[in-house]
Amino acid sequence: MRALDVSPLSAKLLNAVVRLVRLMDAPDEVPILAPLIKREIVYRLLQGAQSSRLRHIAMLNGRSHRITQALKWIRESFDQPLRIESLAEELGMSLSSFYYHFKAVTEMTPLQFQKQLQLQEARRLMLSEELDAATAGYRVGYNDASQFNREYKRLFGRPPMRDVERLREAVKESDRSQAD
Numbered sequence: 001m002r003a004l005d006v007s008p009l010s011a012k013l014l015n016a017v018v019r020l021v022r023l024m025d026a027p028d029e030v031p032i033l034a035p036l037i038k039r040e041i042v043y044r045l046l047q048g049a050q051s052s053r054l055r056h057i058a059m060l061n062g063r064s065h066r067i068t069q070a071l072k073w074i075r076e077s078f079d080q081p082l083r084i085e086s087l088a089e090e091l092g093m094s095l096s097s098f099y100y101h102f103k104a105v106t107e108m109t110p111l112q113f114q115k116q117l118q119l120q121e122a123r124r125l126m127l128s129e130e131l132d133a134a135t136a137g138y139r140v141g142y143n144d145a146s147q148f149n150r151e152y153k154r155l156f157g158r159p160p161m162r163d164v165e166r167l168r169e170a171v172k173e174s175d176r177s178q179a180d
Contacts, residue, residue, distance in 0.1 A: 066101070084111070123164070
């Protein structure tokens with residue numbers, strides 16, 4: 001079973017997600033309504049096209065929780081060197097078991113996952129903070145600008161600054177079409 005997939009979003013699921021987000025406007029209702037809406041979202045997901053995928057993840061014999069911990073650690077420290085042996089040991093898993101279950105959940109190796117996070121964050125930094133490619137690459141953990149440029153282009157299809165310019169133009173076009 002593939003780890004990631006996309007399917008159409010049902011109107012009922014979208015409605016529940018929107019209601020959950022709108023609770024941010026009513027913080028006093030969050031403790032009461034958020035658990036109910038989250039439960040509804042899980043119910044709708046289990047009734048949808050991705051239900052078998054969710055059951056598969058839940059049935060990874062408790063290892064999915066450990067992999068979730070690994071994902072959280074990688075997300076929080078994606079700009080640090082990844083020591084896979086130490087991470088597997090900390091989670092109480094052998095190295096081969098860790099790789100196997102990590103790939104079952106993400107369809108990537110831990111290093112590929114970290115690299116994708118780094119490149120996504122660099123893209124965000126260039127867009128939102130208007131950093132140049134070298135600075136963004138350095139901030140996410142790359143010490144070699146040419147390696148950063150190569151890997152960025154491999155993931156996004158264009159060199160960093162050309163990709164960011166294209167994204168900014170797409171946003172401007174979208175804003176103009178919405179204004180019309």
